[in-house]
Amino acid sequence: MTAIYSMTGYASLRGSVRDSVAFTLTMKSVNHRFLDLHLRLPSSCDALEVQLRRVLKENLRRGHIEVTLQLERRAVTELQLNTGLLEAYVQAFRTAAELHGVTSEPDLNAMLRIPGMMTTEGVGASEIEGLDAAVLSQIVWLVGKLNEGRAQEGASLAAELRASMLRLQAFSEEMAGLRNGVREAQFERLRSRLMELTQGIAVTEERLLAEAAVLAEKSDIEEEIVRLRTHVDRFVAMLDEGGELGKRLDFLLQELNREANTMLSKTSGAAGENSLRITELGLEMKAEIEKAREQVQNLE
Template identity: 45%
Template structure:
């Protein structure tokens, strides 16, 4: 599910800004962007994220800004001594007189360093607290979105159950339709001839058995009930729901195959099965967003 949260924290003369953005993903995919001085805290932060989020692609950005007008500047005395010693040695080798110019020496690379505070336990606690607050806000957004999605899934599941009921009513009259179609076909093939009632009954029974969808409808209804129970439970249902929808899709495919062999009698059944299959596909698309 999608969501965004951001928090700010102050620590002495520094400001911490942390943002979390979540988009749909089948697994948990964490992308953590930290400034170099905070990278050592990454393992602990990843462990904290896993406590709050199970699925989704997460982009987490952390920015640390110093609020000081100036930072302590440190003269690199060992480096200065090394430069001066090297100058005097070169002067002695080449027979030169005089001392090196201090102003020129101080302009050499690496002569001054800006002292920045090292991350400590206080910084780690502040960072963890900021991330935890952001994840709580993110989950509140995701939960609201989840409730909206669940309501839509219930509506679509109710439509599937209604289609299944209409298919059951239609299938009960299908045997008579098959018999009428078969009699008409035989009359066309045997004009003026008599039809053996026993043979006709056998053919009707054979075709009716091939077109019987009672078992598929029973399983489809059971799966629809299980789907409703999953939504009511409110637990992590993403993977369970995906498996259940695969089973429902399999039943509708079988119904479609049997309806195709029932001639004109199966046309209405085909329309209903296709409508149910379309609802299942829409549920699968939304189930991708649920945990």
């Protein structure tokens, strides 16, 4: 059996390029009809984005996928002294002191606070060599981690869907057992109605049987029950096969819903305890099918 994946999942990792640069890579997925990739990368990572998209398309099939890359730069800085500017200030100070007969030495603290006297220079802050290779070496592992969580949730969803199909199967079995009672109730209802309309005039049994046959044909739900069972069996068989099931299971649920609607339509005018129970079962079927559709929307 091939694994069944949910489209909801999350995974993250931390890595580094060298001692001065670390990164965090996160991946989050939610349900979507197709594969929808959204990458949030630093502005200098255009080439990396192209390669990441290729890898993700090779390893994922459906879902809205958000990938975020965050950098942590621990930049090493060096303090630079503008010696030429300092010498010029010292020489200017001494020239002015000699010119005005002042005996004093320049204040070094004051000169070091002069704008431009001291500067800092970042090392490795603008270009990060090796980042692309470091991220690409981890991305397949991260997808695998994401799929581990998605597979676990997919297995849980599959178990819930199997339980839904068992309930639908039970509903159809009960409906099948109530069919004959519904037909008998309809026959008696037709007999009473004809007696009322004809005001006591005798109606032949042949005429009554003919009218009952037409009514029974219009209201019989045997074909719908058979098709519903067939769809349920196919649904369970597809769960057993595994793989990419979301769209195919959704189509089957539409067919199941159609059968439930038809059964409700055919039995809406019937009377009797059995007919009321069939209507209740039809409504329960629709609620169960809707619940299953919500689960299927999350499958890849």
